[in-house]
Amino acid sequence: TATIDKMIIEGNTASGTADTLFEESWHTATNIVNIGNTWNSEIKTVTNDATPSIRKGNRIFKSANSSSIKNITDFDAQQDIGAGTQITLLISDAFTQVNNGSGILLNGATNFKPTNGGSLTLMYDGTNWIELGRNSY
16 A cells, blocks of 8 residues: 555555556656556656657656757657647756747747756647646756
8 A cells, every 4th residue: 555645545566656647656666657557668768869759658758868958849649649648758867958849839938948856747739749737846
């Protein structure tokens, strides 16, 4: 049993954060996401890729840039990514920036350079990735 945001999830002994809306939890040691108690969706690492590919079941990305600013300018929708698909980018370095423009529409229409530990959540509208929320410490 694990208590997350005052909610109790039975039978889940994994570490990391959980998204109760999608019945997910993240095992930080292995970078595997538990979806509905099935450990089968690996967190994709994004390194020096300006247009990371989005595939079904691949909703969480972790940046791993190690030198100079690397810009994400769009996400390539692969397979049948439908409108309403949400993704989250977990920032794990000090060198990632997400650029506002064609393909990614950010709040305030400005680029976002979060600090290590920040995140950015986007939703696909069928054409563009639209910002739903962000944090930066």
